[in-house]
Amino acid sequence: MFAESILSRIARTRVVAGFSVERAVDAVPLANALLEGGIDVIELTLRTDAAMEGLRAICDQVPEILVGVGTILTPQAAADVRDAGAHFGVSPGLNPSVVIAAQKLGLPFAPGISTPSDLEGAIELGCHFVKFFPAEASGGINYLRSMSAPYKHLGMQYFPLGGVNADNMLEYLAEPNVTAVGGSWIVKQNLVDAGDWQAITARAAEVVKVAEVVGAVKEQFENEGTQG
Numbered sequence: 254m255f256a257e258s259i260l261s262r263i264a265r266t267r268v269v270a271g272f273s274v275e276r277a278v279d280a281v282p283l284a285n286a287l288l289e290g291g292i293d294v295i296e297l298t299l300r301t302d303a304a305m306e307g308l309r310a311i312c313d314q315v316p317e318i319l320v321g322v323g324t325i326l327t328p329q330a331a332a333d334v335r336d337a338g339a340h341f342g343v344s345p346g347l348n349p350s351v352v353i354a355a356q357k358l359g360l361p362f363a364p365g366i367s368t369p370s371d372l373e374g375a376i377e378l379g380c381h382f383v384k385f386f387p388a389e390a391s392g393g394i395n396y397l398r399s400m401s402a403p404y405k406h407l408g409m410q411y412f413p414l415g416g417v418n419a420d421n422m423l424e425y426l427a428e429p430n431v432t433a434v435g436g437s438w439i440v441k442q443n444l445v446d447a448g449d450w451q452a453i454t455a456r457a458a459e460v461v462k463v464a465e466v467v468g469a470v471k472e473q474f475e476n477e478g479t480q481g
Contacts, residue, residue: 254356254381254382255363266433266461267467268292268434269434272439274307277306279445280297280307280308281310281311282448285315286451290454291461293318294321299324300324308337323342323345325343326348331351344384364384366383369400372404372409383409383411385412388416393421397425411430412434417438419463422434426464439453439457
């Protein structure tokens with residue numbers, strides 16, 4: 254469901270900034286602040302009344318951002334975000350009707366999974382890039398390693414979110430089957446309320462700097478594997 258170009262871009266950014274907007278007017282300056290800090294993939298959640306207006310504004314005014322939309326819970330929501338310009342969709346759980354609707358719409362979609370049964374349901378629906386949620390509450394990186402092991406030969410890729418933060422993100426990013434993590438800690442609501450976009454840019458830049466270390470190590474291992 255995900256074109257290689259989209260997955261590659263998500264993998265390059267390594268940390269996808271996840272956030273909600275209480276005021277649609279904050280959406281564009283927030284997206285620009287993240288972009289200036291080096292994060293060019295976001296997950297804007299559909300948890301507020303301002304979400305759709307904010308989504309349309311980002312898609313129209315910040316074309317450099319790859320826009321993902323989270324908390325898509327219904328087929329209609331999938332259609333709405335696709336029409337608004339979203340590049341991909343994400344949900345906290347696995348709802349087959351939503352996945353099928355997204356497939357029919359041509360909207361790349363990553364359903365949420367937290368158990369082997371969830372994962373098998375996603376595989377049956379043709380999903381090979383899934384959201385591991387809630388990551389830490391489900392058992393963290395050790396649980397993900399154990400849960401995903403029987404499916405390794407299928408090439409499944411994971412997007413952990415939920416309790417992931419600056420202290421544990423490197424553990425997740427070091428895993429070969431983790432494409433990127435969700436960075437919901439980057440955007441602080443008090444900074445948004447204050448319009449302190451420079452502070453958000455600084456937080457994004459700090460995360461990107463740390464994540465680049467893991468990216469370099471992963472690339473080295475991949476190159477060595479190819480040469481060997």
